[in-house]
Amino acid sequence: MAALLEVEGLKAYYGQTQALHGVTFALQPGGITTLLGANGAGKTTTLRAICNMVHTQGAIRFAGQRIDGLATEEIVRCGVGHVPEGRGTFTNLSVDENLRVASYTRSDKAAIERDREMVYEYFPILKARLDQQAGTLSGGEQQMLAISRALMLGPRLMLLDEPSFGLAPLIVQEIFRIMRRINGEAKVSMLLVEQNAALALELADNAYVLETGRIVMSGKAQDVKSNEAIRKSYLGY
Amino acid sequence: MEQLLQQVASGLANGAIYACLALALVMIFVSTDHINFAQGELSMFSAYLVWQLMQWGMNFWVALPIVALFSFLIGVMVERVILRPLHGAPVLSIVVVFIGLLAIFHSLAGAIWGHTIKEFPSPFPNIAFAGSGYIGPHQIGMILVTLLLLATLFAFFRFTPLGLAMRAAAQNPASARLAGIRVDWMLALGWGLAAAIGAVAGSLVAPAVYLEPNMMASILLYGFAGALVGGIASPGGAVAGGFIVGVLENLIAYFGNLLERSTGVYVIGNGEKLTVALIIVITVLTLKPSGLFGHVTVRRV
Numbered sequence: 236m237a238a239l240l241e242v243e244g245l246k247a248y249y250g251q252t253q254a255l256h257g258v259t260f261a262l263q264p265g266g267i268t269t270l271l272g273a274n275g276a277g278k279t280t281t282l283r284a285i286c287n288m289v290h291t292q293g294a295i296r297f298a299g300q301r302i303d304g305l306a307t308e309e310i311v312r313c314g315v316g317h318v319p320e321g322r323g324t325f326t327n328l329s330v331d332e333n334l335r336v337a338s339y340t341r342s343d344k345a346a347i348e349r350d351r352e353m354v355y356e357y358f359p360i361l362k363a364r365l366d367q368q369a370g371t372l373s374g375g376e377q378q379m380l381a382i383s384r385a386l387m388l389g390p391r392l393m394l395l396d397e398p399s400f401g402l403a404p405l406i407v408q409e410i411f412r413i414m415r416r417i418n419g420e421a422k423v424s425m426l427l428v429e430q431n432a433a434l435a436l437e438l439a440d441n442a443y444v445l446e447t448g449r450i451v452m453s454g455k456a457q458d459v460k461s462n463e464a465i466r467k468s469y470l471g472y
Numbered sequence: 473m474e475q476l477l478q479q480v481a482s483g484l485a486n487g488a489i490y491a492c493l494a495l496a497l498v499m500i501f502v503s504t505d506h507i508n509f510a511q512g513e514l515s516m517f518s519a520y521l522v523w524q525l526m527q528w529g530m531n532f533w534v535a536l537p538i539v540a541l542f543s544f545l546i547g548v549m550v551e552r553v554i555l556r557p558l559h560g561a562p563v564l565s566i567v568v569v570f571i572g573l574l575a576i577f578h579s580l581a582g583a584i585w586g587h588t589i590k591e592f593p594s595p596f597p598n599i600a601f602a603g604s605g606y607i608g609p610h611q612i613g614m615i616l617v618t619l620l621l622l623a624t625l626f627a628f629f630r631f632t633p634l635g636l637a638m639r640a641a642a643q644n645p646a647s648a649r650l651a652g653i654r655v656d657w658m659l660a661l662g663w664g665l666a667a668a669i670g671a672v673a674g675s676l677v678a679p680a681v682y683l684e685p686n687m688m689a690s691i692l693l694y695g696f697a698g699a700l701v702g703g704i705a706s707p708g709g710a711v712a713g714g715f716i717v718g719v720l721e722n723l724i725a726y727f728g729n730l731l732e733r734s735t736g737v738y739v740i741g742n743g744e745k746l747t748v749a750l751i752i753v754i755t756v757l758t759l760k761p762s763g764l765f766g767h768v769t770v771r772r773v
Contacts, residue, residue, distance in 0.1 A: 286650070307649040316650075323647035325640050336640045339633055340652035388652060 237299060239264040239392055239424050240285070245293035247277070247284040247448075254280040256448040257293070262392070262441075267418050267425040269435040269456065271470055272445035278428040279320050281445070282394045285426075286310050286317050298391065312340055316385030316423075320396040322377050324384075326370030330361055333369050333380055337387035346389065353421065354383040357413050375406035382410070386417065393417075395427045399434060407431075411438050432470035436460040444469045478606050479722040485611035486694070487718020488618035492673035493695025494702065494710035495622070496666040501704050503642040503662045504555075506566050510573035512692030514667055515674030516685060517577045518543045520585050522675045523592055523683055532595035536675055540668040547667025551660040581685045592678035614676045621672055622711055625665070629707075638662060690746050694718070697749040700756050703766020712765060717752060721745045 240262040247255040255277045262268050270278050284291045286307050295303040302310050311317065325333050334354065338347045355362040358379040364372060369380060378398055385393050398414070399407040415438060418425055429435035436442060439456040444465065452465060459465055466472060493511060500508045518539050525535035550573065558565060596613035629635035641648040641658035648655050673695075674688060681687050694717055702713025725748075728740035740748070756763060 288646070288649075306654075308652050308654050311650055311652040319647070319650060323644065323650060325644050325647060327643055328636075328640065332636055332640075335633065336636055336648070336653070337651050339637050339640075384651065 237264075238262060238296075239298060240426070241294075241296040242281075242285070243294040243296075245281070245284055245291060245295065247280050247292075248290045249280075254289070254448055255284060255291075258445070258448070258450055260443050260450055260453065262424060262426060264391070264424050265418075265422070266440035267414070267427060267438055268441040268443065269427045269429055269439035270443050270445060271429065271432045271435060271459075273469070273471070274430070275447075276445040277448040278445055279396055280448075282317065282319075282396050282426070282428055285394060286315060311388065314389070314391040316388045316390030316393045318381045318385045318393065318395045318398065320400070322381040324369045324372075324377050324380055326368070328369055329366050330369055330372070330380060331365040333384055334361075334387050337384040338389075341389060343389075347387070350387055350389060354386055357386075357417065358383055375402050375410070378402060378406075378410060379413075382414070382417075386421065386423070390423055393423050393425045395425060397428055397430055399429060399431050407434065414438065432466075433460075433472055474605070476723075476726060479726045480719055481607035482611055483719035483722035484715060485607065485614045485718070486722070487698070487715035488615045489673050489677045489691060489714075490694045490698040490718050491711040491714025492618055492621065492669050492676075493692060494699035494714040495625070495707060496669045496673070497695060497699045498704060498707050498710040499662050499666040499669070501699075502707070503638075503659050506563070506570070507696075507704075508666065509567070509570040509692075510577060511666065511670055511695070512688030513574045513577035513581075513685075514543065514546070515670035515692075516688040517581050517674075518667070518671030519592070519674035519678040519683060519687070520581050522671075523590065523678070524585070526593070532593075532675075536595075536672065539675070540671045543671035544664040544668040547664040548660045550667075551663035555663075556656070578685050585683075587685055590683040592683045594679040610679055614680075617672065617676060621669065625669070634661075693746065693753075694721070694749050697753045697756075700753050700763055703763025706763065706765045709763055709765025713763065716764075717749060720752065721748050724748050 238261040243259050245255055245258040246253060258277070258281055270281060272278050280289060283289045285295055287303070287305060287310060288307055291303060293303065294301065297313055297315060300313065302313060325336065328336065334351065338350070341347055360376055361379060361383060364376065369377065372380060382398065398410055411434065414425065417423055427435055427439060436456045436459060442456045442459045443453045444451050444459070446469060451469065493515065496511050497508060500506060521539045521542065522532065522535045525538065526532055554569060558569060594610040596609045598609055629639055637653045638658045638661060640651065641653050641655045642662070645655045677691060678687065695714065698714030698717045699710045700713070701716055702709030702711065704710070724740060725742045725745055732738045732741065
């Protein structure tokens with residue numbers, strides 16, 4: 236099976252500082268892959284690099300097409316939904332407007348309407364808050380909105396940057412449960428970056444572990460989870 | 473009393489123009505954080521274009537949309553060709569570019585049409601109507617056209633997908649890109665809209681101040697004052713601010729005259745109107761930098 240996303244020798248720079256030193260990995264379509272690692276290992280940078288939000292070198296292929304060097308908005312239009320760190324909500328716009336902005340690039344009205352219904356089904360609370368300013372939502376609701384926004388793009392791949400950040404464990408559980416459903420029902424592949432390794436390994440099918448800008452191990456999430464040496468040395472639990 | 477109403481009415485008429493200019497300034501400011509000092513000269517240039525078309529026999533109401541569209545294209549071009557390469561440049565470089573644009577359009581107008589004052593006929597019929605003792609037909613027309621323009625813009629930003637995309641791009645460019653919005657083009661569109669609004673403002677005010685390359689200099693200052701009073705980051709506030717400044721300058725002059733008549737002491741009058749505008753600017757910047765309707769932007773560092 237052809238990989239949905241292939242990253243080859245990816246390097247990324249913040250000014251003079253190099254944050255990724257040749258990261259290589261591939262994502263098969265369908266599953267959830269998690270990218271783990273300590274603070275500053277380059278998890279967020281990897282996601283940002285895929286969407287050309289940092290200065291990068293190396294090859295990135297999405298569904299067989301080279302996307303490195305394309306502008307962020309063009310990569311997104313290829314079908315990459317990025318749920319950024321900090322959620323990236325348009326705080327002054329209403330929930331409804333946030334969702335409408337997300338489907339701005341699409342013209343298939345019927346499908347947009349279907350996706351709207353799907354979002355309401357996953358996150359009924361958003362339907363109740365449609366006219367509310369997004370900035371007034373709770374943290375959990377904002378994360379739901381962020382995932383919904385990515386979903387409204389009609390993506391084939393979702394990049395999720397620490398969806399659990401700053402949320403109560405119960406809310407995180409709910410959100411992760413829905414992410415699993417979205418993955419299965421809406422056929423959206425996911426690349427999940429998480430600080431909370433235990434949680435991420437529970438959800439994911441495959442895992443990569445990053446350390447100081449390099450992939451140091453990869454495998455089935457099951458195997459990583461059961462390998463005590465890896466857990467202790469890289470994941471800290 | 474009658475005189476007071478007159479002053480308020482003509483203040484609203486002037487305020488309409490200030491509101492347009494303030495809105496044009498805000499339009500560019502919200503998406504780029506830049507104050508377009510060349511806004512006034514662009515409006516002046518557009519007013520000349522309308523005048524030229526009218527000299528060639530075209531009706532004002534035909535000429536205005538054509539020129540507004542043309543100004544829109546000029547605005548888009550300025551952003552794409554001149555400002556795009558300066559993306560990420562220090563703010564002073566941008567200011568220099570704006571001053572350069574100001575000088576270019578100013579001397580271009582002078583070179584093409586000369587520096588002598590030209591009369592610009594009012595596009596509104598000169599008829600008597602109820603209340604025409606308080607306000608002239610051109611002033612009424614100015615207010616109505618401005619309100620129509622503002623309502624159209626409001627509807628555009630509120631109800632169309634493109635307007636929504638422009639708001640999103642202005643508010644959070646990074647997230648807008650992640651929604652697939654071509655943010656660079658949204659900036660260019662904002663510039664185009666600002667130039668088109670300026671064209672309408674310039675053409676409406678030209679009959680009142682006469683046509684000459686310097687006509688917008690003080691008006692831009694009033695527009696600037698309006699934008700600051702209302703909040704430079706708030707479109708609705710800028711419009712309100714424009715009207716407030718327009719009425720305020722007239723009222724202050726009116727009460728100054730009243731004071732002089734009753735006490736014989738001259739404190740303030742028509743001659744100090746521009747001073748009043750500048751005092752308003754300084755006061756607002758000192759006491760409430762975000763403006764009456766603005767909100768403080770908190771930046772995470």
